[in-house]
Amino acid sequence: MESASEKFLTLKRALLLALASLGQVGGLQALLVAPTCLEFGPGMSKAILHPRAGYVPKVPRMAGHPVILQAFCLMPHESAEQERLHLHCPVRALKTYVHCSVSWRKSPSLFICFGSQYNGDPVSKKWLAHWVVEVITQAYEARGIALPLGGQGSLH
Template sequence: MAPASRPLETPCLVPGRDAEVLGDLPPAVVDTITSARAPSTRRLYALKWNLFVDWCSSHEENPRSCSIRAVLSFLQEGLERRLSPSTLKVYVAAIAAHHDAVDGKSLGKHDLIVRFLRGARRLNPPRPLSIPSWDLSLVLSALQRPPFEPLQTAELKILSCKTVLLVALASIKRVGDLHAFSVDESCLEFGPDNSHVILRPRPGYVPKVHTTPFRDQVVNLQALPSEEADPALAFLCPVRALRLYVDRTQSLRTSDQLFVCYGGQQKGKAVSKQRMAHWIVDAIALAYEAQGECRFFLGAGTRRLADRHL
C-alpha cells in the first residue's frame, strides 16, 4: 500500500537560525521559503539535529554555539560507528542549518569540517553499486510468449508486471512518474479503437526533478500496428496491455491510482513506488526464467535497477 504522508518533525530544544531570520515574516512567506527543502530532507535534517542535540546534552555542550572541536568529536564518533561519509555529510548539513556562524561563515564551510569529510571519504571510499545488466531483446522476446501470453487469461500478477514494464519502456518515465498516473477520466484517455492512450499525472503531482516542465509529464502512447510479417509484435503493445489491465482491475480497485496491488490484504489498493519497482524487476526475472536463462539475479538495489535501466 502506498505510504501515507507523515507530519514534519520540528527540531527539539534548540531553535534554528531560521527561527530568528524568518520570525518576523508573514506565515505564507515562511512556508514558501521553508519549501526550498523537500519534506523528506526536512524530516531527515530534523532527525539528525535531534540526535546531535542529545549528544550535546550528554556532553554539556550548547548545540547551537558549541565549538568546532565538539562538532568534530561528534562526527568522529559517528565515523568510528562506521557511518558512511555521505551520512556524516548529512549530519553536517543538518547541524549547520541550526548552528551559529563560525568566523562569519556556515559551519559546513569551515576548513576543518571540510577537511574532516574529505579524510572520511579517503578512509572509507564509496563502493560502486553492482547492478545486474539485462538484455532488452531477450526480455521483449519472452514477453511475447507464456507465461505473459495470452495476456487476456494471464494471472493478474503477470498482467501487472508486464503492463508496468511496457509502460515504463514506452514512456521512458521514472517509477515516481508512473506512480502518479491515475485512472480518473481527466488523467486517462484511450483513443478510438484503442489507437493510443494519453496518461496525465494526478493534480498536484510534482516530479522528482523540478526543472522538468510539468507539461512534459503528459504521456501519449501510440498502439503498435499489427504487422503481417511478425504479428507477435502486437503482444508488445503498451496500449493493449494497459487497456486489458484497466478492464481487469476495474472491479477490484479501491483507489484511482493507475496501478494497484494485485493480491493479499492490499488487493485493489494503491501500490507503492517501491513495490512498483519490484514489479519491473520481477517482469525481467520472469522473462529470463521463461527463456531458460539463469544469469539474471535480484539484489538489494531493486529500486535503483528499475530507475537506472529504464
C-alpha cells in the same frame, strides 16, 4: 490477455509503462485511471496518460508532460508475426489491464495491489520498483540467461 492473472497483467503493465515513459517510479505511481488522466485515441491508436493533479516529478523538466503510448500498427490479413506483436501492443495491454482490474480496484491509481489484504489499494513506489525488477528477472530466467551485473534473481 483477458484471461491472464491479476499479477501478470499488473507486472506487464508496470514494465511497459516504465520502459515507454523512461520515468521515475514516482511518475508511475502518479498515474490514474480517471477520465481526466487516461484517454485512448481513436481506434485505440494511442493512449495518453497524465499524472494526477499536483504531482511534482523529481526531474522538473518532466513536469506537465504526459506519457503517450502508440499502438502497434495492424494490417489487414496480418502475418503470424504481426499477430504476435498485436498481443504485445502497449495500448491494448493498458486497456485490458484497466478493464480487468475494475473488479478489484478500490483506488483511482493506475497501479494497484493484487492478491493480498491490500488487494485493490494503491501500490507504493517500493513495490512498483520491485515489480519492474521481477519482470526483468523472470524474462532472463525464461530465456535461461544469467542476469547481468550479478543480479540477485527473483523477488518472490
